[in-house]
Amino acid sequence: MSARFIVFLNYLSLFIKLRMKTLKYLLVGFVFAGAFLTSSHAASDFDGHWKFDPEMSTALDPWSTMSITIDAQGDEVSIVRKFGGDKRNASEAMILDMTLPTQVVEVEGWWDNRHIGAYLGGDKQQTVEAKWLDEGRTLQLNINMILETAQGESQVRVLREMRLSRDGQTLRVLQIRSSRNLPIVRVFRKQ
Amino acid sequence: MNKRSTFLGLITAALTLAVALAAIPRSDAAQPQAYVMQMTDNWLIDGDLPEQAMLMSLQGLANRNGPTLYLEYGPKWPWQITKPLRGFYEDTHSYQFTTLETAEAALDALASAAKGYVVWDKEVRTSLIVAFTVSGLEDALVVSEDLIPLAEAAGLKMLVDLRGEFRGMVDHEIYQIAMDRYWERCSRDIVIWMGGHHGRRMEPGMADWGIYRKAFFTDLSHNPKHTEELALTNQIYREQNPQSYVMGWHSYKKDTEGQQVAMTSSYGLRMEGLNTLPNISFNSQIGFSEGFEFKNNHSVEPDEVVIPEEKVYIALVQTDGIGIGAWTKPGRGKLPYSWGMALSWVDFSPGVLEYFYAGAKPNDYFIGYSFPSYIYPKPVPDSAYPILQSETRRLMKALDLRVMDTMDYSEGNRHVGNTDLTKNVVDHIYNGYPDVIGFTNGYGSARTYDNRDGRAMISYDYYLGSRRPKDEAIADLEELMALNTKRPYFLLIHVRETSSVDTVAEILGGLEESADVVPLDLFLKMAGQAKTYKTRYKQDDDPVVRNPL
Numbered sequence: 001m002s003a004r005f006i007v008f009l010n011y012l013s014l015f016i017k018l019r020m021k022t023l024k025y026l027l028v029g030f031v032f033a034g035a036f037l038t039s040s041h042a043a044s045d046f047d048g049h050w051k052f053d054p055e056m057s058t059a060l061d062p063w064s065t066m067s068i069t070i071d072a073q074g075d076e077v078s079i080v081r082k083f084g085g086d087k088r089n090a091s092e093a094m095i096l097d098m099t100l101p102t103q104v105v106e107v108e109g110w111w112d113n114r115h116i117g118a119y120l121g122g123d124k125q126q127t128v129e130a131k132w133l134d135e136g137r138t139l140q141l142n143i144n145m146i147l148e149t150a151q152g153e154s155q156v157r158v159l160r161e162m163r164l165s166r167d168g169q170t171l172r173v174l175q176i177r178s179s180r181n182l183p184i185v186r187v188f189r190k191q
Numbered sequence: 192m193n194k195r196s197t198f199l200g201l202i203t204a205a206l207t208l209a210v211a212l213a214a215i216p217r218s219d220a221a222q223p224q225a226y227v228m229q230m231t232d233n234w235l236i237d238g239d240l241p242e243q244a245m246l247m248s249l250q251g252l253a254n255r256n257g258p259t260l261y262l263e264y265g266p267k268w269p270w271q272i273t274k275p276l277r278g279f280y281e282d283t284h285s286y287q288f289t290t291l292e293t294a295e296a297a298l299d300a301l302a303s304a305a306k307g308y309v310v311w312d313k314e315v316r317t318s319l320i321v322a323f324t325v326s327g328l329e330d331a332l333v334v335s336e337d338l339i340p341l342a343e344a345a346g347l348k349m350l351v352d353l354r355g356e357f358r359g360m361v362d363h364e365i366y367q368i369a370m371d372r373y374w375e376r377c378s379r380d381i382v383i384w385m386g387g388h389h390g391r392r393m394e395p396g397m398a399d400w401g402i403y404r405k406a407f408f409t410d411l412s413h414n415p416k417h418t419e420e421l422a423l424t425n426q427i428y429r430e431q432n433p434q435s436y437v438m439g440w441h442s443y444k445k446d447t448e449g450q451q452v453a454m455t456s457s458y459g460l461r462m463e464g465l466n467t468l469p470n471i472s473f474n475s476q477i478g479f480s481e482g483f484e485f486k487n488n489h490s491v492e493p494d495e496v497v498i499p500e501e502k503v504y505i506a507l508v509q510t511d512g513i514g515i516g517a518w519t520k521p522g523r524g525k526l527p528y529s530w531g532m533a534l535s536w537v538d539f540s541p542g543v544l545e546y547f548y549a550g551a552k553p554n555d556y557f558i559g560y561s562f563p564s565y566i567y568p569k570p571v572p573d574s575a576y577p578i579l580q581s582e583t584r585r586l587m588k589a590l591d592l593r594v595m596d597t598m599d600y601s602e603g604n605r606h607v608g609n610t611d612l613t614k615n616v617v618d619h620i621y622n623g624y625p626d627v628i629g630f631t632n633g634y635g636s637a638r639t640y641d642n643r644d645g646r647a648m649i650s651y652d653y654y655l656g657s658r659r660p661k662d663e664a665i666a667d668l669e670e671l672m673a674l675n676t677k678r679p680y681f682l683l684i685h686v687r688e689t690s691s692v693d694t695v696a697e698i699l700g701g702l703e704e705s706a707d708v709v710p711l712d713l714f715l716k717m718a719g720q721a722k723t724y725k726t727r728y729k730q731d732d733d734p735v736v737r738n739p740l
Contacts, residue, residue, distance in 0.1 A: 059659065059663050062605060085606060086606070087447070087739075088604060088606035088607050109734070113667065115667055116636060116652065116653055116667050116671050117637070117638060117650065117652035118636075118670075147674060148638075149671070149674045150649075150650070150675055150725065151675040151676070151723055151724055154676075177670075179674050180673075181666050182662065
């Protein structure tokens with residue numbers, strides 16, 4: 001090994017030591033920025049109007065159509081679900097603050113299964129834990145609500161995961177309800 | 192002329208008359224006779240509608256002389272009982288039917304029932320509906336231009352020509368003209384709403400009955416957006432006799448079932464559907480066979496007390512109109528099943544009711560409705576309740592019915608709004624029907640519950656739609672059982688009429704928690720003794736949606 005090379009290595013070593021702290025900060029900064037950019041990029045891909053694909057989804061009847069409109073603005077995400085069928089329409093709208101660990105939202109009603117005698121109780125309020133996962137490609141909602149039936153009130157948990165496809169054109173909404181033995185899969189296409 | 196010639200002349204005339212009489216089916220003969228014709232499933236203006244409408248008008252006119260012409264409908268017709276009912280008339284009433292193969296043959300046999308014909312305009316669909324009104328008032332055969340030669344070949348002359356009269360007009364203008372000309376002469380006991388399909392299609396199954404009864408025909412709107420049509424609709428309802436009939440159905444294009452029936456109910460009028468209900472001019476003249484008595488398949492005595500076990504009890508009900516659904520489909524009799532009976536058919540289709548009762552299997556149970564016709568209770572004025580309920584009690588007794596169903600779509604439907612009953616309505620029901628052992632409510636799921644002196648009122652907890660996949664239906668029922676944890680749990684299911692009993696049996700067979708499927712009277716008796724449900728009436732803050740189009 002030549003002396004010049006050794007000197008070079010020594011200067012490189014000194015440079016690295018002196019700059020490590022800065023480098024560390026820079027590296028952390030890049031990673032953070034990258035994560036933020038990734039997250040915000042995926043979140044913005046959620047934005048828009050999504051139309052239900054009946055061929056790929058669990059049966060929706062008595063509804064025949066469904067759509068989701070998502071609008072993520074900074075820390076807030078607005079989700080509007082619309083159910084339609086035979087000239088009858090219902091909607092559920094919530095605005096979620098993604099910085100809060102849990103929040104209470106008031107919605108119009110519970111429309112997911114109009115065949116069964118179960119109605120949103122608890123003054124139409126739902127407690128929601130909302131979080132971004134998978135580098136912003138999944139929006140997960142853990143919902144606690146009260147359903148009223150013939151015999152009174154029941155606490156029901158709903159896990160609703162909204163998963164964005166890599167190409168940003170398909171939204172898969174997986175729902176597990178604590179009262180239901182079968183999961184529900186709803187697939188939506190971006191409009 | 193000598194005596195011999197006169198005698199021979201009289202003999203010849205008598206023989207001629209005897210031959211002529213023998214050729215005409217007579218309902219009062221020892222073996223009653225009638226004609227039968229087959230309808231196709233093509234109900235388009237450019238298809239078979241013109242000829243079939245003509246035959247229906249002929250039916251209405253001919254049947255004024257007795258039950259003379261019966262029509263059998265195709266496999267796609269909503270009422271699937273026309274063929275089996277004919278068989279019932281043959282077997283039980285000894286009817287002998289002669290088949291008429293063509294329209295020409297029908298006119299040859301029966302044109303004498305008409306005094307002429309009325310021509311409608313194929314370019315103006317509404318003119319056919321007006322022509323039905325004219326037919327009843329003028330004893331006129333209803334024909335399109337193409338059928339004029341046929342009518343004239345049968346010796347008929349034009350009485351009214353509607354061609355070209357209504358071109359460029361909208362419906363409220365056409366019906367205003369029709370009302371100006373004909374309304375005063377029309378029945379105030381029946382009006383026919385010839386709605387249903389719109390456009391180039393019409394299914395005027397009830398045309399014969401309206402013609403037979405000289406009714407006004409229309410398909411005016413009940414939609415608040417259609418102010419001119421609505422004004423005429425209101426005028427008709429105002430001027431009909433109290434508790435008279437509105438028969439047929441709303442127009443699928445203009446308004447909704449909820450809008451129409453809410454409005455007829457607010458006038459205390461009796462809605463009877465559908466526009467497709469056929470052969471009433473024939474069926475109304477067939478009484479009960481000798482010795483026949485209505486006997487229902489009761490599972491409990493009226494004052495019996497039945498204590499339930501701690502399990503899930505299921506009762507199955509179909510109320511859409513007994514002739515249009517699962518009655519004729521495979522599996523009937525396999526499960527305890529309740530069927531809503533059209534109470535008013537005691538008066539205008541008694542033979543049809545006998546057909547259902549005679550064909551009931553041990554697991555078939557008949558129930559009535561809270562009014563003598565299709566009426567929503569919430570819009571009915573309090574003052575109309577006594578007379579309507581009195582009539583209902585008469586009909587319930589005649590048909591040996593002890594359970595009663597209610598449906599109210601005036602503030603919603605099975606998707607949105609509410610289908611629940613106010614306390615005032617529930618009070619009326621309990622007070623007005625002291626002999627009824629229990630009540631059901633809803634169409635889709637509803638949430639009105641009560642229990643007075645062991646007489647339960649239970650709303651449907653589940654609506655089994657015909658398109659629901661079986662595994663989802665099973666999951667639905669299991670979800671209800673998971674949400675309603677107290678036992679006994681009374682799970683009342685309303686089954687869409689197009690679902691067969693076999694399908695329902697498969698679904699119930701897939702449940703994880705076993706449930707007893709029981710007859711409805713037993714179900715309600717047990718519910719009357721174990722109040723695991725909460726009393727509830729329609730609340731002020733329940734959502735209200737008045738079924739807009």
